[in-house]
Amino acid sequence: MFMPSATLATTARRQLQAASHARHCLRTRWIQHHASQRKLPPLVFTFDIDGVLLRGPHTIPAARRALDMLNGANPMGVKIPFILLTNGGGVGEEARRHKLSSQLGVEIHSNQIVQAHTILKSVVHKYADKPVLVLGGRNDVVRKVAEGYGFKKAYTTLDVLAWKPEVWPFHQLTPEERASTKPVDFSQTPISAIFVFHDPRNWALDTQVIVDVIRSGGIIGGSYLDTPPPSEQQPLSHHHQPSGELEGKNKHVELVFCNPDLLWKSDFPQPRLGQGAFREAFQAVYKALVGKTYPYIQYGKPTTATYKFAEKVLKDRLEELQGGRVEQMPTVYMVGDNPESDIAGANGAGWPSILVRTGVYDPAGGPPAHTPTYIAEDVEEAVRWAIEREMGRTATSS
Template sequence: MSTLRFSSLRPLILDRIGSSACHPRFLNFSRWIRTSSHKSSPLAFAFDIDGVLIRGPDALPSAKRALTLLDGHNRFGVKIPYILLTNGGGVGEHERCRKLTKLLDVNIEPSQYIQAHTVLKSVVQKYADEPVLVLGGIGDTVRKVAEGYGFKKAYTTLDVLAWDPAVWPLHKLTDAELARTKTVDFSKTPIKAIFVFHDPRNWALDIQVACDVIMSSGIIGGPYQSPSNYGSSTGVDLVFCNPDLIWRSDFDRPRLGQGAFRDAFQAVFKSLTGTTYPHVQYGKPTKPTYDFAANVLKDRLVEIHNGQITNAPAPHVYMVGDNPESDIAGANAAGWNSVLVRTGVYDPSQGPPTHIPTREVEDVEEAVRWAIDNEFEKMGKL
């Protein structure tokens, strides 16, 4: 990640969730749990989604049982707060929560849901009135997401192709695609940034247009600049929201993710120019994403307590994920407890995980039961 040109992209970092279990207010936990009007939980969860709660279009059976435990149906009768933290995306947060609510049979609020590009809400002010290119997703869906965040001039590569079909003659727009495009003269519209919101559907088109934008300092079809100017203040910002090389769907083997598209773009760009292009990387396991998640979890705790801050210390956070490279690496770096499940990307038959979790379990239900027992045992409740 570039640390010079892109420092203004990083979200504001507030205090990290987490405090010591030996806080004085926890010295007599049994008395505290009886007298607290909110029955505050000593732990909270952050869950990955694909490979942890769902697999392809279906919910994993263990997921529904795990979420039931968090709703207070555990032997301690305590509701346990949680957020969902995924490198997925491509649709608006409200739409995704609606689908997850139906799939998991539990109410999922947008205030507890973070997808790969949600963090872009923290940088929208810089680009609100600037032309930007948004990549990924189906049709113009990510454009609508970007506009919902506050990007007023968000364009897609299909808009570029509608402007001049010769940009990429190997793809002819369908009537449905054409109907979703905006009429723009890109020869007079300098693109200031490229945001890869979600996994692109047409890698060839998107790589071609991204190279055109960057190599001509934002004017598609304009003269190419010298590679020595790419890092100048007039350059185009490039932001990827998901570093995952692979992810788990309902196919028997993991599928290529946005991280693979990033690597493909950089390989082509280097072949053209002799250098890779500096970029900002969001998504798990990056620090900005985990800092953003910590703040969302903090807000969630205030929300479930009706805007009141309880006297109890902040709960210990448990990240439950299936990908050692993103879920476990990020949680470990954030100082969270990390729990690795075997229902997704991670396959124990291929060797030990590249990043060692606090605990390795079979599925999310086992993860939740272990974490609850682990925390309440510390409090002398078992």
């Protein structure tokens, strides 16, 4: 049946008025319920960064409006705490917070940022005084991050190449790269662990060095421990065998990856290969060499360890803001663009999850692999929906 345009306009206006009235009622009931109590709001947020707040170096317009809501421009009229949980990294949290504050136009504190490698602060005590290899990023930036966490003997694959260029003769160090290296004799320096902090810039060099470290039990240049028995091969002459090699015999070198993402969203039209792709490439090479993959520890979203760590960071943030202990956490909403990391991890942690369409997830590819609590166009809609959902729950229970 045909409906005149004036009637359609009247109907739409009434619907908007009804929605506005409902929000007003929810706010009134929420304020009445909490007026006599100094309580945290009923919800807090954890946001992914790339594809949610930023796209490459550019800020997604909806992000600033969403952050304004968290800063008090919401129906509850209160500030809503949040942290940023990303599989990105490569710089220290303090440097990251300065850049994000500038990009987002909101003051971000370093204790609001959990990068892929931030969790390594919780294991640094095991390796603080032991030589470790740290991978990823440009030059020695990741080394400086590691040292900031407390790793006192952190080395890079560029250090290895400066020590012996023949380790990987297909890359010559640039003057800038050479200036970032530390002099060290790796034949006398048994590597205890390898930490892939951030996406490697030279997959070939890094794969070769990881293979050398693992197969020799930590001594780069030492004989491989998974080669045939001595009776089936020519023994090394003494002057070819590093004197520190015996210290590394039968030693398991721990291998740690901080970001499992196969893909990530930049400002390029299609997603780019991430650290997860590097892990797969390394394991394929290692398996081709020795017949099996190498055991490793995986951090980053969606791992349980990372979500538990993030929840502790969020609780610490809330206690700082409250000036006292937080006995019961508010509902934590995760807003992300990647079903495989953000949504899978949040679902596993028991958090409501909101998937946005501004990043990796493409509706044209079919339903997401992991079902979110809600799908939003962008982070602004995600925040608004979550706030109204929790206000409705609080008002109903009062």
